[in-house]
Amino acid sequence: xxxxxxxxxxxxxxxxxxxxxxxxxxxxxxxxxxxxxxxxxxxxxxxxxxxxxxxxxxxxxxxxxxxxxxxxxxxxxxxxxxxxxxxxxxxxxxxxxxxxxxxxxxxxxxxxxxxxxxxxxxxxxxxxxxxxxxxxxxxxxxxxxxxxxxxxxxxxxxxxxxxxxxxxxxxxxxxxxxxxxxxxxxxxxxxxxxxxxxxxxxxxxxxxxxxxxxxxxxxxxxxxxxxxxxxxxxxxxxxxxxxxxxxxxxxxxxxxxxxxxxxxxxxxxxxxxxxxxxxxxxxxxxxxxxxx
Amino acid sequence: xxxxxxxxxxxxxxxxxxxxxxxxxxxxxxxxxxxxxxxxxxxxxxxxxxxxxxxxxxxxxxxxxxxxxxxxxxxxxxxxxxxxxxxxxxxxxxxxxxxxxxxxxxxxxxxxxxxxxxxxxxxxxxxxxxxxxxxxxxxxxxxxxxxxxxxxxxxxxxxxxxxxxxxxxxxxxxxxxxxxxxxxxxxxxxxxxxxxxxxxxxxxxxxxxxxxxxxxxxxxxxxxxxxxxxxxxxxxxxxxxxxxxxxxxxxxxxxxxxxxxxxxxxxxxxxxxxxxxxxxxxxxxxxxxxxx
Numbered sequence: 001x002x003x004x005x006x007x008x009x010x011x012x013x014x015x016x017x018x019x020x021x022x023x024x025x026x027x028x029x030x031x032x033x034x035x036x037x038x039x040x041x042x043x044x045x046x047x048x049x050x051x052x053x054x055x056x057x058x059x060x061x062x063x064x065x066x067x068x069x070x071x072x073x074x075x076x077x078x079x080x081x082x083x084x085x086x087x088x089x090x091x092x093x094x095x096x097x098x099x100x101x102x103x104x105x106x107x108x109x110x111x112x113x114x115x116x117x118x119x120x121x122x123x124x125x126x127x128x129x130x131x132x133x134x135x136x137x138x139x140x141x142x143x144x145x146x147x148x149x150x151x152x153x154x155x156x157x158x159x160x161x162x163x164x165x166x167x168x169x170x171x172x173x174x175x176x177x178x179x180x181x182x183x184x185x186x187x188x189x190x191x192x193x194x195x196x197x198x199x200x201x202x203x204x205x206x207x208x209x210x211x212x213x214x215x216x217x218x219x220x221x222x223x224x225x226x227x228x229x230x231x232x233x234x235x236x237x238x239x240x241x242x243x244x245x246x247x248x249x250x251x252x253x254x255x256x257x258x259x260x261x262x263x264x265x266x267x268x269x270x271x272x273x274x275x276x277x278x279x280x281x282x283x284x285x286x287x288x289x290x291x292x
Numbered sequence: 293x294x295x296x297x298x299x300x301x302x303x304x305x306x307x308x309x310x311x312x313x314x315x316x317x318x319x320x321x322x323x324x325x326x327x328x329x330x331x332x333x334x335x336x337x338x339x340x341x342x343x344x345x346x347x348x349x350x351x352x353x354x355x356x357x358x359x360x361x362x363x364x365x366x367x368x369x370x371x372x373x374x375x376x377x378x379x380x381x382x383x384x385x386x387x388x389x390x391x392x393x394x395x396x397x398x399x400x401x402x403x404x405x406x407x408x409x410x411x412x413x414x415x416x417x418x419x420x421x422x423x424x425x426x427x428x429x430x431x432x433x434x435x436x437x438x439x440x441x442x443x444x445x446x447x448x449x450x451x452x453x454x455x456x457x458x459x460x461x462x463x464x465x466x467x468x469x470x471x472x473x474x475x476x477x478x479x480x481x482x483x484x485x486x487x488x489x490x491x492x493x494x495x496x497x498x499x500x501x502x503x504x505x506x507x508x509x510x511x512x513x514x515x516x517x518x519x520x521x522x523x524x525x526x527x528x529x530x531x532x533x534x535x536x537x538x539x540x541x542x543x544x545x546x547x548x549x550x551x552x553x554x555x556x557x558x559x560x561x562x563x564x565x566x567x568x569x570x571x572x573x574x575x576x577x578x579x580x581x582x583x584x
Contacts (some may be wrong), residue, residue, distance in 0.1 A: 038395075060327055102331070222325050
């Protein structure tokens with residue numbers, strides 16, 4: 001096997017190469033003055049199984065096109081099998097047509113990756129794993145980042161209580177609670193029918209006195225839901241609140257919003273290149289390595 | 293037939309709808325806070341032939357993904373045939389592998405468009421029309437923008453002499469010269485083997501005294517070659533120099549560079565959304581309409 005590292009591999013390519021003791025080829029890449037991407041694989045991969053590492057965080061479309069260019073180049077060089085390792089899979093939240101006439105973005109993105117020549121896809125906790133598995137025509141391996149997140153969370157809390165900010169995140173909270181051997185629960189979100197605004201419902205049944213609450217989600221985007229969940233947790237007696245998520249996008253003023261809401265630590269993973277140095281990053285490379 | 297106008301249709305969708313007297317559906321689109329694109333076709337196109345208008349100027353990768361999302365949505369709605377009208381086709385200059393291991397970007401882009409469900413492609417003067425025709429698996433129609441450019445050029449010059457900045461642009465100069473009934477020629481470029489810099493060679497055989505020189509190219513990108521060609525034209529006696537190109541990208545300080553080199557007008561077409569208001573824009577919609 002050979003690892004090919006793309007422009008958005010975020011160091012995971014190097015870690016995989018070391019852990020597995022396999023050759024790493026860094027893709028040559030540049031952006032032309034007009035904005036187009038250029039990709040070249042500078043060494044032979046003929047007859048080899050090649051794992052291309054390229055995440056698709058912002059700018060998603062550029063990183064996606066770069067991935068497709070790498071797959072094409074690797075295929076043309078005669079690789080025997082191509083595995084795309086996409087730690088953060090863009091467009092995973094548009095996993096169905098919520099309204100007639102919508103593009104099913106996840107499906108088309110997965111089709112592009114497959115049709116370009118990728119036989120297998122490895123990705124870390126996509127929004128809906130089942131949707132990824134059903135839309136990608138090749139083999140799919142899903143990486144559960146829970147062990148890596150748990151390692152970092154342990155450093156931050158003493159008496160953890162795992163709280164999912166909505167019912168959909170409950171299964172994720174359960175996985176983390178098992179890893180940390182701690183209690184867990186979830187709260188409820190409701191969407192205002194007129195304004196479209198998301199609100200966290202009261203949860204009078206929950207007693208969080210003396211607890212270090214760990215809010216867990218798959219993605220932190222604008223941070224609105226987690227900020228409300230933090231305030232609610234303090235209202236319910238929490239001693240401290242931290243937030244953990246697989247993919248920390250932190251859009252716009254999300255970091256300030258979370259800090260103002262009393263969140264003391266934010267923990268993410270290296271599926272995303274997080275620019276904010278205050279976010280603690282758990283490395284998921286070892287969890288990818290065991291899938292190869 | 294129904295026209296579907298994309299976020300980068302640059303008004304050509306509306307012009308085609310008017311000229312052909314066919315229905316226009318504007319694609320709903322937005323960009324989520326994290327940077328992902330959203331596309332929805334808000335009306336039925338079932339059983340219809342659909343022409344999607346989306347150029348792929350900067351940001352090329354975003355506009356390309358939006359196009360693919362539109363094709364997917366239109367196909368899912370049950371269109372009987374999908375025609376992609378891409379006035380400016382991104383990645384057209386990477387039309388072969390100049391070095392081993394390079395991605396053949398044009399080929400993969402055309403594959404993505406075809407595999408997404410586009411049966412036909414209409415594009416305006418790509419860098420190498422033959423390459424586009426050979427790599428796109430469906431039907432290809434190439435639009436020659438010369439008549440539109442000639443209309444604008446006539447307003448700017450009295451005694452035109454059409455000059456191609458390199459031998460590769462000679463055929464294009466010839467087409468324009470025929471349209472304007474004027475003489476034409478070309479100069480030569482050479483690339484410095486060590487620095488990679490492009491230089492225009494001297495052309496002592498050319499007499500441009502009293503001529504309004506029209507430099508013609510397919511793309512104006514950084515403007516370096518055309519600036520040099522302008523200076524040479526004045527050295528050879530030109531009275532005035534203007535520049536015309538199908539796709540006016542004007543990267544970085546290209547406009548200033550061209551102006552400093554004595555170019556009095558820049559003429560482009562609406563294949564690109566040109567932000568600089570001093571560039572004169574020729575409309576190519578009628579030339580596309582006759583292909584539908």
